[in-house]
Amino acid sequence: MTDATAPLPAARPEGEVLVRDLSEEELLARVFPLLPAGDATLLGPGDDAAVVAAPDGRFVVTTDVLVEDRHFRRRWSSGDDVGARAAVQNLADVAAMGARPTALVVSLVVPGNVPAAWVEGLARGVAAACAPVGAAVVGGDLSGGDALVVAVTAHGDLEGRAPVVRSGARPGDVVAHAGVRGRSAAGLALLGAGAASPADGAPGASGPSAPYVAGYLRPQAPLAAGVAAGAAGATAMLDVSDGLLRDAGRMARASGVVVDLDAAALRPAVRGLEAAARALGLVGRAAADQALDWVLSGGEDHGLLATFPPSAALPAGFTPIGVVRERAATGPRVTLDGAVPAVGPGWDHFGG
Amino acid sequence: MTDATAPLPAARPEGEVLVRDLSEEELLARVFPLLPAGDATLLGPGDDAAVVAAPDGRFVVTTDVLVEDRHFRRRWSSGDDVGARAAVQNLADVAAMGARPTALVVSLVVPGNVPAAWVEGLARGVAAACAPVGAAVVGGDLSGGDALVVAVTAHGDLEGRAPVVRSGARPGDVVAHAGVRGRSAAGLALLGAGAASPADGAPGASGPSAPYVAGYLRPQAPLAAGVAAGAAGATAMLDVSDGLLRDAGRMARASGVVVDLDAAALRPAVRGLEAAARALGLVGRAAADQALDWVLSGGEDHGLLATFPPSAALPAGFTPIGVVRERAATGPRVTLDGAVPAVGPGWDHFGG
Numbered sequence: 266m267t268d269a270t271a272p273l274p275a276a277r278p279e280g281e282v283l284v285r286d287l288s289e290e291e292l293l294a295r296v297f298p299l300l301p302a303g304d305a306t307l308l309g310p311g312d313d314a315a316v317v318a319a320p321d322g323r324f325v326v327t328t329d330v331l332v333e334d335r336h337f338r339r340r341w342s343s344g345d346d347v348g349a350r351a352a353v354q355n356l357a358d359v360a361a362m363g364a365r366p367t368a369l370v371v372s373l374v375v376p377g378n379v380p381a382a383w384v385e386g387l388a389r390g391v392a393a394a395c396a397p398v399g400a401a402v403v404g405g406d407l408s409g410g411d412a413l414v415v416a417v418t419a420h421g422d423l424e425g426r427a428p429v430v431r432s433g434a435r436p437g438d439v440v441a442h443a444g445v446r447g448r449s450a451a452g453l454a455l456l457g458a459g460a461a462s463p464a465d466g467a468p469g470a471s472g473p474s475a476p477y478v479a480g481y482l483r484p485q486a487p488l489a490a491g492v493a494a495g496a497a498g499a500t501a502m503l504d505v506s507d508g509l510l511r512d513a514g515r516m517a518r519a520s521g522v523v524v525d526l527d528a529a530a531l532r533p534a535v536r537g538l539e540a541a542a543r544a545l546g547l548v549g550r551a552a553a554d555q556a557l558d559w560v561l562s563g564g565e566d567h568g569l570l571a572t573f574p575p576s577a578a579l580p581a582g583f584t585p586i587g588v589v590r591e592r593a594a595t596g597p598r599v600t601l602d603g604a605v606p607a608v609g610p611g612w613d614h615f616g617g
Numbered sequence: 618m619t620d621a622t623a624p625l626p627a628a629r630p631e632g633e634v635l636v637r638d639l640s641e642e643e644l645l646a647r648v649f650p651l652l653p654a655g656d657a658t659l660l661g662p663g664d665d666a667a668v669v670a671a672p673d674g675r676f677v678v679t680t681d682v683l684v685e686d687r688h689f690r691r692r693w694s695s696g697d698d699v700g701a702r703a704a705v706q707n708l709a710d711v712a713a714m715g716a717r718p719t720a721l722v723v724s725l726v727v728p729g730n731v732p733a734a735w736v737e738g739l740a741r742g743v744a745a746a747c748a749p750v751g752a753a754v755v756g757g758d759l760s761g762g763d764a765l766v767v768a769v770t771a772h773g774d775l776e777g778r779a780p781v782v783r784s785g786a787r788p789g790d791v792v793a794h795a796g797v798r799g800r801s802a803a804g805l806a807l808l809g810a811g812a813a814s815p816a817d818g819a820p821g822a823s824g825p826s827a828p829y830v831a832g833y834l835r836p837q838a839p840l841a842a843g844v845a846a847g848a849a850g851a852t853a854m855l856d857v858s859d860g861l862l863r864d865a866g867r868m869a870r871a872s873g874v875v876v877d878l879d880a881a882a883l884r885p886a887v888r889g890l891e892a893a894a895r896a897l898g899l900v901g902r903a904a905a906d907q908a909l910d911w912v913l914s915g916g917e918d919h920g921l922l923a924t925f926p927p928s929a930a931l932p933a934g935f936t937p938i939g940v941v942r943e944r945a946a947t948g949p950r951v952t953l954d955g956a957v958p959a960v961g962p963g964w965d966h967f968g969g
Contacts, residue, residue, distance in 0.1 A: 307675055308780055313713040313856050314679035314773070316780050319671035323659055326755065327666035328770060330724040332762040361665040370680040372768045403678065406768075410684040416724045416758075416768035418680060421666070430664050504665050 285377025289407055299388035303401030305367035315403035317368045325421040327358035333413035341456050341463045344383035346482040348390025355419035357486035357567040361504040363429035363495020364421030366400040371417050374410035398488050426495050434501040434520035434572040440587035441579050443490035444568025446509055446534045447559030451541035452481030460544045477541045486567040490582030494571045497580045502571040508562040510599050512570055517597040525600045526587040534560045637729025641759055651740035655753030657719035667755035669720045677773040679710035685765035693808050693815045696735035698834040700742025707771035709838035709919040713856040715781035715847020716773030718752040723769050726762035750840050778847050786853040786872035790924035792939035793931050795842035797832060798861055798886045802915025803893035804833030812896045829893045838919040842934030846923045849932045854923040860914040862951050864922055869949040877952045878939040886912045
C-alpha cells in the first residue's frame with residue numbers, strides 16, 4: 266500500500282547502524298567503554314550484580330524513569346541530552362539528602378529502529394553528568410521494546426552525616442535555593458513554540474536562547490551544594506523537580522510549617538527569564554508574569570530547596586529566598602510575601 | 618469506523634477503576650500499604666531518596682527490566698505474577714553473589730487503561746517474593762506510557778564475606794545447582810500451545826500442569842541457598858536465567874575452565890518434565906529429547922549454578938551436577954559427559 270501524497274521517509278544515512286542490526290552483546294560492547302568509573306566501585310559491570318562501597322554503613326538510593334514522548338522527545342533531545350537528564354535528576358535526588366553520589370545502574374528499553382549511535386550518546390550523557398561528582402555506572406539492563414524508556418537508580422554516601430529529610434524545617438529557619446529556577450520550563454516553551462531549536466541549546470551554543478534551551482535539554486543540578494548543605498547543618502532539603510511552589514509545598518506539609526518566599530529575592534531569576542518570554546511574543550506585564558510563572562511553577566530544573574538554622578552560614582551556591590514560619594490556622598502551606606500566590610501549583614507527572 | 622465482524626471489546630466490569638481514573642498520588646496511596654518493609658530500611662519511601670543499612674560497608678546492586686509482550690503477556694500473567702517475577706529475578710542476582718537481599722526500588726511505566734487492581738497486584742507479588750528473605754521496597758517511580766514496563770533494582774548485604782563472582786571456578790571443583798531446571802520453559806510451552814491455561818498455575822492449583830505453569834508464572838529462586846553457598850565457600854556462582862548451558866558457558870569463559878555436566882545427574886530433572894512434553898503430544902524419544910532440551914536450554918528458572926572446592930560440604934538445596942576441568946585446547950566451554958551437547962545454547966533477550 267503506497268500513498269503518493271505521503272512524505273518520503275527520511276533516508277537512512279549510509280552506514281548507519283540501528284539497534285536491531287546488533288546483538289545485545291555487540292551493543293553492550295559499544296556502550297561499556299563509554300560508562301563512567303568511580304572510586305566507590307568495588308566490582309563493576311559483568312557479573313550478576315555489582316558491589317559498591319558504603320563506608321559509613323548506609324547508602325542512599327533513589328530511582329526515576331524517563332519515557333519517550335512523556336519526558337523527552339527525540340526530535341528535540343539527543344541521546345546525550347537524555348542520558349544527562351536521566352542521570353542528573355537521580356543525582357539531584359541523592360544530593361538532596363545531603364549525600365555524595367557514588368554509583369548508578371541504568372536500564373534501557375530501546376526499539377530496534379533506534380540508531381546505535383543514539384544509545385552510545387545516552388551513555389556519554391550519563392557519563393558527563395556523573396563526571397563532576399565522580400559517580401560510576403556499575404550495572405544495567407537492556408531490552409527491546411516498542412517505546413524508549415530509561416530507568417536510572419542512583420546511590421550515595423552520607424559520609425557519616427544524618428540524611429537531610431524534607432520534614433525538618435523549623436519556624437525561623439532561612440529558606441535557601443541553589444541552582445536555576447524556571448530555565449527548563451522557558452526552554453521547553455521556546456522549543457514548543459518554534460521560537461528556538463534544539464541547536465540553540467547544543468553544547469557551546471551562545472545565542473540568546475542558549476541558557477533556556479540548554480537548561481531544558483541538559484539541566485545542571487548543584488550536586489556539590491547539596492553535599493555542602495548536609496555538612497552545613499541544613500534542617501530540610503529537597504530536589505525542585507516539579508516547580509518551586511509545588512516542591513516547597515511538599516516541604517511545608519512534611520514539616521508542618523509555612524514556607525514564606527520573598528518575592529524580592531526571586532526577582533533576579535524572574536528578570537533573567539523575561540527575554541525568553543519576549544521571544545514568545547509577550548511584552549511588558551505579560552512577559553513579567555510569564556517569567557514569574559516559570560520561576561514559581563516550572564519543573565525539571567533540579568535545583569535544591571533547603572532550610573538552614575538562622576545562625577548557619579549558607580554554603581556556596583545557596584541564596585536566601587524566604588523564611589520558615591509557624592504553621593498557620595489554615596495549615597502548612599507556601600506563601601509569597603505572606604500571601605497565597607496567584608499561580609498554579611506545578612504539575613503532575615502522571616496526567617491524572 | 619466500525620467493523621460488524623470484529624468481536625465486541627470486553628465489557629468494562631462495573632466499578633472497575635483504571636489507572637487513568639486516578640492521580641499519581643491516589644494510585645500511590647493504594648500501592649504503598651502493600652509494599653514490604655524490612656529490617657535494613659533506615660528511611661523508607663516518601664523523601665527524595667531512601668536510606669538503607671549496609672552493615673559491612675559495601676552493598677550489592679543489580680537491575681532488571683520486564684517489558685510487556687517481551688517478558689510477559691497480560692493474558693497469561695496477573696499483576697501478582699509479574700510483580701513476583703520482576704522481584705525474584707533481581708533477588709536471584711543478589712543471592713548469586715552470596716549476598717542476603719535487603720532492599721528493592723521499583724519503577725513502573727503503566728498505560729492509563731490498565732486496571733488499578735493490576736498495579737495493586739504487582740505490589741502484592743513483589744511483596745510475596747520479598748517475604749522469604751525479609752527484603753523491603755524502599756522507593757520507586759511511576760509514569761504513564763504506552764507500554765507496561767517494570768524496572769526493579771535490588772540490593773544485598775554480603776555480611777562480611779567476599780562476593781561470589783562467576784570467574785572463580787577452578788579445575789577439580791564440584792559443579793552444583795540449586796532450584797528447578799526447565800520448568801519455566803515447559804510451562805511457557807504449555808501455555809503457548811494451549812495445552813494449559815494460566816489458571817492451571819494459579820496459587821493452590823494442583824493439576825498435572827501446575828508445577829510447570831506456576832514455574833513460568835512465578836519462578837521460585839533458592840535465595841537462602843545462595844547465601845548459604847557464599848558462607849560455605851563457593852568459588853563461583855551465577856543465576857541461571859538464560860538456560861543451564863548458556864549460563865554455565867558464561868561461568869566457563871569467565872573462569873577460563875571447562876564445566877563438564879553429568880547427564881546422569883540431570884536425569885531426574887529431565888524425567889520430571891517428560892509429562893509436560895507428553896502433554897504437548899510428544900511421545901517416547903521425542904518427549905525425552907524435549908525434556909532434556911528444557912533442562913539444558915530453558916531460561917527464567919532462576920536457579921543457582923555454583924562451584925565448590927571438592928572438600929566443601931554442599932549447602933542445603935544444592936545437588937552436584939558436574940565437575941570443573943582444565944581448560945581444553947579448544948578453550949573454555951561446557952560439555953555434557955565430556956562431549957559438546959547437541960542442543961542450542963539458550964536464548965538472547967535482545968533478539969539479535
